[in-house]
Amino acid sequence: MNALIALRRGVLNQIAIIRQSPLGTVGALIVLFFVIVAILAPFLAPHGAWTTLKDASGRIATLQPPSAEFWLGTTFLGRDLLSQMMWAARTTIFIGLVSGLISIVIGANVGLFSGYYGGRIDEVLMRFTDIVYGMPFLPFIIVLIALFGRSQSFVILAIVLIVWRTSARVVRAQTLALKQRQFVLAARARGCSDLRIIYRHIMPNILPLLLLYTAFNIAWSIIAEAGAAFLGFGDPEHLSWGGMLYELWISGQIRTAWWWFAFPSVAIISLVSALVFISRAYEEVANPRLRQR
Amino acid sequence: MLLELDNLCVSYATRAGPVHAVEGVKLDVGENEVLGLAGESGCGKTTLIRSLLRLLPKGAGVSADRLAWKGHDLAPLSDRDFRRRIMWNEISLVPQSAQASLNPVYRVGDQIIEAIEEHADMTPAAAKARVAELFDLVGLEPGLISAYPHEFSGGMRQRAMIAMALVLDPALVIMDEPTTGLDVLVQERIIRKVRELREISGNSILLITHDISVIAEMSDRIAIMYGGQIMEVAAAIDMFEEPVHPYTLGLKNAFPSIKQIGKPLISIPGSPPSLLGGVAGCPFAPRCPFAVERCRSERPVLKEIAPGHTAACHRSGEAEFMRARASEKQTWQFSKSAA
Amino acid sequence: MAVLEVRGLTKHFEVRPGFLSRLVGEGRARTIKAVEDVSFAIAEGEIVGLAGESGCGKSTVCLLITRLLEPTAGDIVFNGTSVSTLHGDALKTFRASVQIIFQDPYESLNPRFSVFDLIAEGPRALGLWDAKETEERVLAMLAGVGLPPAEYRARYPHEMSGGERQRVGIAGALVMEPQLVVADEPLSMLDVSIRADILDLLRDLSQRLGFSCLYVSHDLSILSNIADRLMVMYLGMVAEIGPIADVITHPRHPYATALVEAVPAPDPRYRRPVPKILGDITRPIDPPPGCRFAGRCPHAIDICRIDPLPGLVAVGKDHFAACRRLGELE
Numbered sequence: 027m028n029a030l031i032a033l034r035r036g037v038l039n040q041i042a043i044i045r046q047s048p049l050g051t052v053g054a055l056i057v058l059f060f061v062i063v064a065i066l067a068p069f070l071a072p073h074g075a076w077t078t079l080k081d082a083s084g085r086i087a088t089l090q091p092p093s094a095e096f097w098l099g100t101t102f103l104g105r106d107l108l109s110q111m112m113w114a115a116r117t118t119i120f121i122g123l124v125s126g127l128i129s130i131v132i133g134a135n136v137g138l139f140s141g142y143y144g145g146r147i148d149e150v151l152m153r154f155t156d157i158v159y160g161m162p163f164l165p166f167i168i169v170l171i172a173l174f175g176r177s178q179s180f181v182i183l184a185i186v187l188i189v190w191r192t193s194a195r196v197v198r199a200q201t202l203a204l205k206q207r208q209f210v211l212a213a214r215a216r217g218c219s220d221l222r223i224i225y226r227h228i229m230p231n232i233l234p235l236l237l238l239y240t241a242f243n244i245a246w247s248i249i250a251e252a253g254a255a256f257l258g259f260g261d262p263e264h265l266s267w268g269g270m271l272y273e274l275w276i277s278g279q280i281r282t283a284w285w286w287f288a289f290p291s292v293a294i295i296s297l298v299s300a301l302v303f304i305s306r307a308y309e310e311v312a313n314p315r316l317r318q319r
Numbered sequence: 320m321l322l323e324l325d326n327l328c329v330s331y332a333t334r335a336g337p338v339h340a341v342e343g344v345k346l347d348v349g350e351n352e353v354l355g356l357a358g359e360s361g362c363g364k365t366t367l368i369r370s371l372l373r374l375l376p377k378g379a380g381v382s383a384d385r386l387a388w389k390g391h392d393l394a395p396l397s398d399r400d401f402r403r404r405i406m407w408n409e410i411s412l413v414p415q416s417a418q419a420s421l422n423p424v425y426r427v428g429d430q431i432i433e434a435i436e437e438h439a440d441m442t443p444a445a446a447k448a449r450v451a452e453l454f455d456l457v458g459l460e461p462g463l464i465s466a467y468p469h470e471f472s473g474g475m476r477q478r479a480m481i482a483m484a485l486v487l488d489p490a491l492v493i494m495d496e497p498t499t500g501l502d503v504l505v506q507e508r509i510i511r512k513v514r515e516l517r518e519i520s521g522n523s524i525l526l527i528t529h530d531i532s533v534i535a536e537m538s539d540r541i542a543i544m545y546g547g548q549i550m551e552v553a554a555a556i557d558m559f560e561e562p563v564h565p566y567t568l569g570l571k572n573a574f575p576s577i578k579q580i581g582k583p584l585i586s587i588p589g590s591p592p593s594l595l596g597g598v599a600g601c602p603f604a605p606r607c608p609f610a611v612e613r614c615r616s617e618r619p620v621l622k623e624i625a626p627g628h629t630a631a632c633h634r635s636g637e638a639e640f641m642r643a644r645a646s647e648k649q650t651w652q653f654s655k656s657a658a
Numbered sequence: 659m660a661v662l663e664v665r666g667l668t669k670h671f672e673v674r675p676g677f678l679s680r681l682v683g684e685g686r687a688r689t690i691k692a693v694e695d696v697s698f699a700i701a702e703g704e705i706v707g708l709a710g711e712s713g714c715g716k717s718t719v720c721l722l723i724t725r726l727l728e729p730t731a732g733d734i735v736f737n738g739t740s741v742s743t744l745h746g747d748a749l750k751t752f753r754a755s756v757q758i759i760f761q762d763p764y765e766s767l768n769p770r771f772s773v774f775d776l777i778a779e780g781p782r783a784l785g786l787w788d789a790k791e792t793e794e795r796v797l798a799m800l801a802g803v804g805l806p807p808a809e810y811r812a813r814y815p816h817e818m819s820g821g822e823r824q825r826v827g828i829a830g831a832l833v834m835e836p837q838l839v840v841a842d843e844p845l846s847m848l849d850v851s852i853r854a855d856i857l858d859l860l861r862d863l864s865q866r867l868g869f870s871c872l873y874v875s876h877d878l879s880i881l882s883n884i885a886d887r888l889m890v891m892y893l894g895m896v897a898e899i900g901p902i903a904d905v906i907t908h909p910r911h912p913y914a915t916a917l918v919e920a921v922p923a924p925d926p927r928y929r930r931p932v933p934k935i936l937g938d939i940t941r942p943i944d945p946p947p948g949c950r951f952a953g954r955c956p957h958a959i960d961i962c963r964i965d966p967l968p969g970l971v972a973v974g975k976d977h978f979a980a981c982r983r984l985g986e987l988e
Contacts, residue, residue: 216780584854
C-alpha cells in the first residue's frame with residue numbers, strides 16, 4: 027500500500043516537473059501521441075502492414091501519393107503507408123523503450139556500485155566500460171545477425187550494448203560526489219547496510235539524472251534501431267520506421283516517392299526530439315542554475 | 320563623523336515578491352571608533368554593507384534619506400567614481416569568507432598589488448613596498464607575499480585579507496564576521512593584531528558579527544540589528560550593563576560564559592522573521608515577551624534613552640522592569656513553537 | 659562500570675603523493691598521525707566534553723568510537739566488549755547503542771526523506787521494530803524533541819529552519835535509545851539565540867533517557883555549560899582531562915591553560931591575557947618525536963622534544979595532564 031502511494035506521488039511529481047518546462051511539455055505531448063497511436067494501432071490502422079491494396083480500377087495501388095483514399099500514400103508493393111506507420115510505431119517504440127530501459131538499469135547499477143565501492147570494483151567495472159566503449163555498433167550487430175539471424179532480440183541486445191555506457195559514467199560521477207555528503211555518513215552511523223545506502227539514500231538523489239538519461243537512452247535506442255533497420259539488419263517480421271526506409275531504399279524509388287521518405291523520417295525525428303525535450307525538463311531539475319528566475 | 324546613514328532601505332525583487340532586507344536603518348560611524356554591528360542570520364547586516372559598497376545584484380532597490388561620507392552625499396556618485404575614489408581608498412572590506420575572495424591561481428601578493436593599482440596611483444615599487452609593510456604589521460612572513468592562497472592556514476588567510484583591506488590606509492574598514500570559523504587562539508591573535516593596527520593608523524572599524532564576546536571585546540559602540548532594522552545602539556559598556564531592548568536582553572541570556580560555569584541559558588522562542596513583503600510593526604514582536612498590541616501595528620523608531628544610547632521599542636521607558644523579568648526563564652516560555 | 663573505555667587509540671592515515679610528485683622526488687609517503695595513544699573513559703550518564711582546535715583529532719575520535727573509521731591501534735571497549743571484533747548481530751546491537759549527532763543540520767539530513775522517514779531510518783535499517791511500534795516510537799521522539807508530530811512528520815528538510823533540522827537529527831540519533839551519544843559540535847551552525855534551547859534539550863534528554871555523551875566542541879563556553887568532565891586534545895594527543903570546573907579554573911597543561919585563557923567573555927571590561935604560546939598550530943603530518951606541543955610550549959625544554967610523549971599524570975582527583983614538567987610548573 028505504501029509503495030503504491032509513493033509511486034502515485036512519484037508519477038505526479040514527474041508530471042509536475044515536466045509541466046514546468048514548456049519544451050518538456052511539448053515533448054511529452056508528442057511522445058504521448060505516438061504511444062497512443064502505437065497502442066491502438068490494431069484498432070486505428072485501416073489495413074494490415076503487409077496487405078497489398080488495389081485501387082478503384084482493380085490494379086495494385088503502387089506508389090500512390092497521398093490522397094483521400096490513402097492518406098499517406100502507398101509503397102511500391104501497394105501497401106498503405108498510414109497503416110504501416112501505425113504498425114511500425116509499435117515496433118519502433120517497443121524496441122526503443124525496452125532498449126532504453128534495460129540500458130539505464132544496467133548503466134545506473136554499474137555507475138552506482140562503481141562509484142560507491144570504489145577500489146577494485148570500480149577499477150574492474152570501469153575497465154569493462156572502457157572495453158565496451160571501444161566496441162562499434164554496426165560490426166557488432168552484423169556479427170550477431172550473421173551468427174544468429176535477424177531477430178528483434180538481437181537488435182535490442184546490440185543497442186543496449188552501446189547505449190548503457192554513457193549513463194554508467196555519469197551516474198558514477200554523481201555517486202562519487204554524493205558518497206561524500208554527510209547524510210550518507212549519517213546513514214552508515216544509523217546502521218544502514220551498503221545496499222540500503224545505495225538504493226535508499228543515494229539513488230533517490232540522482233533520480234533527476236536517471237530520468238534524464240532514461241529519456242536520452244530511449245532516444246538513442248530509437249536512432250540506433252532506425253539506423254540498423256535502414257541498413258537491413260532489422261527483424262523482417264516486425265516492421266519499424268527504419269525498416270520502412272530500408273524497403274524504400276531497396277525499391278530504388280527514393281527519389282520519386284517523397285511521401286514514402288518523408289513520413290517515416292519526420293516521425294523518427296519528432297519522436298527523438300520529443301524525448302530530448304523531455305530530458306531538458308529534467309536537466310533543469312538536475313542543474314537548478316538552468317532554471318529561469 | 321565619517322559615515323552617516325539615515326532611513327536606509329534595501330529591497331530585492333524575488334519570484335515570491337519583494338523582500339525588504341533592510342528597513343529604515345539609522346547608523347553613524349565616527350572617527351577612530353569601532354562600531355560593532357551584532358545580529359543573527361537573516362537580520363540584514365550583509366545586505367546593509369553590500370548596499371553601502373554598491374555590491375548588490377541588479378534589481379535591488381536602495382533608498383535613503385541620508386547616505387553620507389565625511390559629510391558629502393554619496394548617492395550622486397556614479398558607480399565608477401565610487402569604485403575608484405571611495406572603495407579601498409576610503410572604505411575597505413574584509414569579507415566574510417576569505418577563501419572565496421582570494422583567487423587560488425594567483426599569488427596573494429599579486430592580488431593585493433592588483434587591488435592597489437586599480438584604486439590608486441602608485442608605482443609598482445611603491446605598491447610592493449606597501450604590501451611588505453602591511454604583511455609585517457599583521458605578522459605574516461615576507462616570504463608569504465609570493466605564496467598561493469592554499470599555502471595559508473585559515474588564520475593566515477584572514478590576516479592577509481586584513482592586510483589587503485588596510486593597504487591604502489582607508490578611514491573605515493568594514494569587517495564581516497572576521498573571526499567566525501577560526502579557532503579561539505587564532506581568533507585572539509587576529510583581534511589583538513587589529514587592535515594594534517588601529518593604534519598605529521587610527522582607522523575606524525564597522526565590525527559585523529553574531530559573536531557577542533568578540534563584539535564586547537572589540538567595540539567602542541554597539542548596534543543590534545534584527546529583521547532588517549536597528550533595535551538598539553549604545554556604548555559597549557552601557558549595552559552590556561543596562562540594555563533596554565527585549566531582543567538585546569534575550570541575546571544576553573542566550574550566551575554561555577566560561578566565567579559562569581553551568582549558568583542556565585535561556586533561548587528566544589521562535590525564529591527570525593521572513594522579510595517577504597515587509598513587516599508591519601516591530602519585527603521582534605512575535606518573539607517578544609513584552610509585546611503589546613501597539614508593537615504589532617506600529618513600527619518603533621530609535622529614541623534616545625540616555626546620552627549616546629538609543630533603542631527602538633515602544634516600552635523603552637520600562638527598561639528596568641523588562642530587565643528584571645528577562646532574567647527569569649518563564650518570561651521566555653510563552654510561545655509553544657520550536658525554533 | 660564505564661560505558662566506554664578507550665585505551666591507546668591511534669589512527670594514522672597514509673598519504674601517498676601522486677605520480678608526478680614521485681617523479682620529481684617529493685615522493686615519500688607521509689603519515690598523518692591524526693590520533694595518537696588516546697585513552698579516556700566515559701561513565702554512565704556522564705557528559706564528557708572534548709575540546710581542541712582544528713586538527714587536534716576530535717572529529718577522528720568521534721568516527722573511531724562509532725566505528726565509522728577503523729583504528730590503526732588501540733582498544734575501544736563498549737560495555738565491556740571490544741568494539742573492533744563486532745560483526746553481524748552484535749554489530750547491529752552496537753549501532754543501536756552508540757549514535758552520533760552531526761554538526762551540520764543542512765548536510766546531515768537526506769533531502770529526499772521526510773522527517774518521519776529520517777527518524778525511522780535507523781530502526782528500519784536495523785530491523786528493530788514492526789511498523790506499528792516504529793510509528794509510535796518515532797512520533798513520541800518527535801514530540802520529545804519539541805516538534806509537534808502531526809505538523810512535522812511529513813515535512814522535508816528544505817522546509818525547516820536550522821534549529822528544526824537539528825532537532826530532527828537529534829531525534830534520529832536518540833530514537834533507538836542509545837547508551838552513548840557522540841555529539842559533534844551540534845550547535846556551531848545554529849543561530850545564537852536558539853542554541854540554548856537545543857543545549858537544554860540535550861541535557862534534559864540525557865537525564866531522562868540516561869545516555870552518556872561525548873560532546874565535541876571548540877567552544878569552551880558551551881562545554882562549560884553542559885559537560886561534567888572536560889578533555890582537551892592537541893594534535894592527536896590528550897593534553898588534559900578532568901572535572902570541568904577543575905580544568906577550567908585550574909588547568910595544568912600549558913596548552914589547556916592557553917586555551918582556557920583565550921576564551922573571550924561577553925563582557926566589555928574583560929580583556930583576554932596574551933597567550934603565552936608561540937607560533938601557529940601545525941598539522942599532524944610526520945610530527946617530530948616527543949611532546950606534540952613542544953614546538954609552541956613556553957616551558958618546553960630539550961627533553962620534551964626528544965623523549966617519547968608523556969603519559970597522563972594525576973594532578974588532582976580524577977584530573978590528569980600529559981606534561982613532563984607538571985611538578986615544576988605549579
